Ligand SMILES: NC(=O)C1=CN([C@@H]2O[C@H](COP(=O)(O)OP(=O)(O)OC[C@H]3O[C@@H](n4cnc5c(N)ncnc54)[C@H](OP(=O)(O)O)[C@@H]3O)[C@@H](O)[C@H]2O)C=CC1
């Protein structure tokens with residue numbers, strides 16, 4: 001059994017991950033942590049997330065000096081379900097102790113000059129680890145994930161978007177010089193657990209945000225190798241992302257070529273489901289799947305991608321990466 005520690009375990013993504021690790025046949029939930037000054041410190045995990053009562057009753061401990069020593073002792077791997085800047089500071093401390101890191105934040109996802117200053121509002125202070133980090137898009141980066149010490153689990157919108165677009169990019173069917181448009185809606189759990197006016201239940205309707213500025217636009221473009229226009233929306237539901245994506249195909253690309261591109265990319269990949277119906281939030285919420293469906297008319301293609309932001313968009317993709325890294329079946333503990 002591998003000993004797993006989760007930092008940020010009281011948050012939405014960390015809590016889902018704790019539940020997945022607890023069920024996994026080869027992983028042992030070794031410790032759960034929150035910040036040193038957390039108001040939840042030392043409370044049982046299940047008192048914060050009652051769904052897991054009787055399943056995960058460990059306390060969430062404060063990550064003070066003593067907590068840090070405890071988090072490292074006997075630990076094989078650590079999952080950081082923490083804010084970007086917190087992950088940037090914590091990851092090197094675990095890596096220096098020989099502990100592998102699976103980071104759910106954006107801290108190590110994009111190695112590009114000035115990226116963190118422009119899109120995250122801080123300067124990256126770990127350039128060596130940023131260079132070594134491997135992007136954990138599980139279906140696309142298996143070999144590198146298997147070798148990595150630091151895995152940067154992709155963002156939720158990038159997971160939905162890249163899973164839909166990469167097969168087309170690899171097959172070379174996107175018209176050159178064009179910009180795919182991604183119109184995506186996320187449930188409010190995407191914004192995390194702490195209270196904020198714009199994500200409070202009575203305030204949320206259905207509205208766009210982050211126009212031209214969202215940090216996931218460059219993350220998607222960087223890992224696709226093609227510019228995209230990405231527009232997120234906040235919807236009045238708890239979890240799930242639905243991305244409707246508009247693509248201009250090269251002249252003469254047939255429906256058979258598009259179908260072949262998707263079949264080739266996801267043959268033998270059970271987490272990505274090529275559906276005969278349009279994906280929906282209810283079809284994926286609470287599951288580790290990414291559902292895809294598309295329709296073509298002439299040179300225009302509409303692809304719809306749906307995931308659970310907290311699972312395939314965060315914690316279950318982290319577990320896919322752990323499975324790959326340690327040589328377990330990629331779907332172990334997931335389906
Ligand atoms: N929610 C989502 O859909 C997705 C989230 N992510 C990323 O995953 C990470 C976690 O997101 P999410 O679960 O939504 O966030 P939450 O705000 O729900 O949870 C954050 C967690 O981190 C803890 N924390 C805060 N500061 C520290 C610290 N200094 N040291 C240790 N723990 C700390 C919090 O507890 P406390 O404050 O009590 O200490 C809490 O447990 C973020 O980087 C996010 O961008 C990625 C993909 C999807």
Ligand SMILES: CC(=O)N[C@@H](CCC(=O)OP(=O)(O)O)C(=O)O
Pocket residue numbers: 104105106154155156157186187188189190191192232234313
């Ligand atoms: C609805 C909502 O607010 N969603 C978050 C994305 C959550 C996510 O994927 O996170 P990271 O890239 O930060 O890890 C946002 O738009 O900022």
